[in-house]
Amino acid sequence: MISIINPEQLSTRRQTEKGTARQEKIVKEILAEVKKGGDSALIRYTQTFDGANLQELQVSAEEFDEAYQQVPQSLIDALRQAAQRIRCYHERQKSQSWMVTETEGTVLGQLIRPLTRVGIYVPGGRAAYPSSVLMNAIPAVVAGVEEIVMVTPPGPDNRIYASTLVAAREAGVHQVFKVGGAQAVGALAYGTESIPKVDKVVGPGNIYVAMAKRLVYGQVDIDMVAGPSEIVVVADESANPVYVAADLLSQAEHDSMASAVLLTPSPALAEAVAMELKKQCDRLLRKEIATESIQNYGAICLTGDLEEAVETANRLAPEHLELMVKDPWKWMGRVKNAGALFLGPDSPEPVGDYVAGPNHVLPTNGTARFFSPLGVDDFIKKTSLIAYSHEALCRDAESIITLAEAEGLTAHAESIRVRFKKGEENE
């Protein structure tokens, strides 16, 4: 199932789907139609693509009530516990506006304010992922966003997954609309009769959704483009191969493009994990997907020492990095690039997917080199504040004029000079 390789044999990047020119043409057409036709275009596309026959795009209060009836209480409780912990963690991410005063009377500062309106895309498809609803919506709620709008495609029965609706309500989403695909992204970017125009669109989707987001970028902000899931486990001989294999498989089951890599200096652990992978894989519901992903993008990689293992992890810059080594805290400082870092044997990656509190929307495909987990900062904007005093302007006038004139910008210089001119011209 898996062979043991050297660090040099690891490839660091997978191809990401960019979409074809034909798909782009379709998406552009959909966006233009939504801009022009509003709700009626949305209803038409939802009929065509989702087979749903809608009178009303917005999910009603009754539908929410029904959803709560349908979802088992144990799942509602679990979602509530998760929501509470996610809120708690993200509360700590909040930054405050700040100011600083100078002796000349100048005040400088940075104002931090929430975005006004945010749209969250939630994919439809074969399964519901209520945890993703929590992870995308709660940072926006904590940031103080006034209006959080969710869009998600209905099934042919005109309905949304009950667990998706419960998660939306628990997270604090204000309105949910039954529309998906590029048309949903267009609705959020331009606004329609029933869907308000937002400032930012977040959430994963298929290639049409991703393309639509890229095309409306600038009109609204978007989140990073998420790729297939990844896990790297750095482990030494102290690690339990059963745990390591289980954690690798937990990512491999996501999809056949997912990547699960073990980096270890221990040949014994490498062998044991290889055997465990085979054994545990047979027990999985998603056995085919996990097997394919392990075969295509999985690897057990033998390194010279732990240092090389950590260095290799930095080169991979994985979405999830587990350190299952004797003293993980000692190695934490060596980790440069990872979306989320899991320390020790009791921190399997799924803890972070659901209830630990940190966000599970993380940079993939090596982008942890420069991207960060989704968080409160993604739902705020900053404004610089400058309130100069006349004394401070006096102090700095010469420098400003020198710099402006060196750059050939005489009107910049003039705007300073007029403030020091005496006489009728100025009063």
Place this chain on the structure above:
Amino acid sequence: MISIINPEQLSTRRQTEKGTARQEKIVKEILAEVKKGGDSALIRYTQTFDGANLQELQVSAEEFDEAYQQVPQSLIDALRQAAQRIRCYHERQKSQSWMVTETEGTVLGQLIRPLTRVGIYVPGGRAAYPSSVLMNAIPAVVAGVEEIVMVTPPGPDNRIYASTLVAAREAGVHQVFKVGGAQAVGALAYGTESIPKVDKVVGPGNIYVAMAKRLVYGQVDIDMVAGPSEIVVVADESANPVYVAADLLSQAEHDSMASAVLLTPSPALAEAVAMELKKQCDRLLRKEIATESIQNYGAICLTGDLEEAVETANRLAPEHLELMVKDPWKWMGRVKNAGALFLGPDSPEPVGDYVAGPNHVLPTNGTARFFSPLGVDDFIKKTSLIAYSHEALCRDAESIITLAEAEGLTAHAESIRVRFKKGEENE
């Protein structure tokens, strides 16, 4: 030159240049050639596009020394003063890594680390803008970026503007390379023999540079796409029309696409500013550009009251917003969307361009609704930290398993279960 209009007549968005399919083909070809050919491709393109004949891409220590000889001491002093103030402001933007411990022994946190390498694009062209070098590089220096690389096209004399080099040195740039255009962006994204591969590319450029940045996005991070400059002045009858006109012109002179808008409830001020604009414009070096920009995108807009003026400013979400009103602090809280906010008569916008300290790289074209000024946060990345204890895993196991199974992810559930299994399988 300018007519007085109503808020409804204001258009909130200007077209931004997206580039043609032909230009995109050229840029893609250049990127591919740079990826393949490295330095030799860069030298070839620099010959073709810039007319420069380079042996060596990197600016030498001697060239830096010469630059300091050529630049007037007054300009060096002004750049130093500006650099010091910009550093001081940005130091306050730094966030710290944080951790929180729970009674069960769990540690959660967020690690904040600087990007490893950053590339700064500095345009060539008719004039040097050393202040932009400071504004792009200093936040990276303050963030703690290990290696800051600057690229800028040389003139046909194989040289870079002396003031650009002085600003680079004063800001703390580590290496400067003589290459511009799409080829420079490619070099930063892929790395060549002499130019290191970076994690992020920032800085303004022409349409080819902007397209190249868009195409390498994901491979590296990029900054927002900056549009033409904008200023909105909200003023009441207390404002000095000479100041207002001078500040409007200070943005209008940037380029013919720049936008300068006065919003005021005072007809007297509106009239006076219209007259002043005409008068002051005649004195400017860049009179033609300023006139064209005022005619195309300038406006004096009469509002019902100050409240409507501020509301209109929020709708425009301008790059720069000046509040020249009797009590600007009272109105600050009403401002929702602005890149930088200037309070009172002694805070003309050029103060913020050069020496106040806040960054002059700001969101344009209505994007202050969701984008922020360039800052230290643009040069860091975050990693979530999860270190669960066995007790905490016990506490949360049921919720995790419930959620994972509700999402059909049984391997996720298994990774928790294996940690509670007894017997030979596990030891």
